[in-house]
Amino acid sequence: MIELLSGGLEVAYDEAGSGVPLLFIHGWPHNRTLWAGQISGLPTQARCIAPDLRGFGGTTVSEPYSIDQYADDLVQLLDARGVERAVVCGLSMGGYVALAMVRRHRHRLRALILTSTRATADTPEGREKRMRLIEFIEAHGVEALAGRQLRAMVGATTFEHRPVVREALRELMASAPRDGVIGGLRAMAQRADASDLLPTIDFPTLVVGGAEDSFTPPDELRAMAARIPRSRFELLAGGGHVCPYERPGAFNHVVGEFLGELRYD
Numbered sequence: 001m002i003e004l005l006s007g008g009l010e011v012a013y014d015e016a017g018s019g020v021p022l023l024f025i026h027g028w029p030h031n032r033t034l035w036a037g038q039i040s041g042l043p044t045q046a047r048c049i050a051p052d053l054r055g056f057g058g059t060t061v062s063e064p065y066s067i068d069q070y071a072d073d074l075v076q077l078l079d080a081r082g083v084e085r086a087v088v089c090g091l092s093m094g095g096y097v098a099l100a101m102v103r104r105h106r107h108r109l110r111a112l113i114l115t116s117t118r119a120t121a122d123t124p125e126g127r128e129k130r131m132r133l134i135e136f137i138e139a140h141g142v143e144a145l146a147g148r149q150l151r152a153m154v155g156a157t158t159f160e161h162r163p164v165v166r167e168a169l170r171e172l173m174a175s176a177p178r179d180g181v182i183g184g185l186r187a188m189a190q191r192a193d194a195s196d197l198l199p200t201i202d203f204p205t206l207v208v209g210g211a212e213d214s215f216t217p218p219d220e221l222r223a224m225a226a227r228i229p230r231s232r233f234e235l236l237a238g239g240g241h242v243c244p245y246e247r248p249g250a251f252n253h254v255v256g257e258f259l260g261e262l263r264y265d
Helices: 032-041 067-080 093-108 124-140 142-153 156-161 163-174 178-189 195-200 218-226 248-262
Strands: 002-004 010-016 020-025 046-051 086-091 109-115 205-210 231-236
Touching (some): 010 067, 020 248, 032 248, 067 093, 093 109, 109 248, 156 163, 218 231
Parallel strands (some): 020 046, 086 109, 205 231
C-alpha cells in the first residue's frame, strides 16, 4: 500500500490485524519486509503497520535524510492512518528513529520496543567508518555492500545453519536504493545522543536483542534497559542483529507477552 504525505512523499507500507496499533521501523539498509514474520504472526494481537523509511524499499527516494526527518515522516503516516497513539518498535537505525519519536512526539507513543539498537551517538571512529562505507558504496554499489555486511548482520547460527534466511537477507539489502542507503549512513552519523532521554521514558518499554549480535552486544543492550524505568529485557538465543527476521517466532512470543501486559497497565 502507498500513502501520499505532505511534500509529495509516497510511503510504502504493509498493514494487517486489529487492536493496539504497532508501528515497526526497519533498520539500515533494510526495508519493511524485514518485519514480514511479524506482519504475518502478530495480527491477532495488534494492528501491525510496517512502512519503508524515505529512501528505502518502495518509499520516495528524497532528501532530506535525518533521524528526526524519518521520525516526523512516520508521525505523518500515523496521522494519515488515523492512529493517535502506537506501540513503536524500532530495530537498529529504526531504534534511533523510535527514540527521536520519543523526544519529538512523546504523546504519540503508547509503549516502546527497542531492538538491537543503542541510545548513544556515533563516536568519531564510528562516523569515520560510516564515511568509508559511503566511499565503498560509491565505488562498488549496494549489492557489494550487502555481501560485505551480511556476516555481521546475522548471528553465527543463522549464517552457518539457516542459508535460506541468510540469502534472503542478502537480497533484501542488495535491493536498497543507493541514494537512500547513503542518506541513511549520513543520518546515523549526524544523529543526536539520546542517552539522557532514557531515564525520562515513562511508558512500558521492551528491549530485545540477539544473543549472537556483534553490532549491539547483549551487555550493551542490558545496560541501556537498566536506565529505562519500567523496562523489560529479553535476549533471543540463536539470533543476531536482525533477530526478528532470524527468529520471528521467538520475537513474536516476547512481543505478544509485552502487548498482553499493556492491557493491564
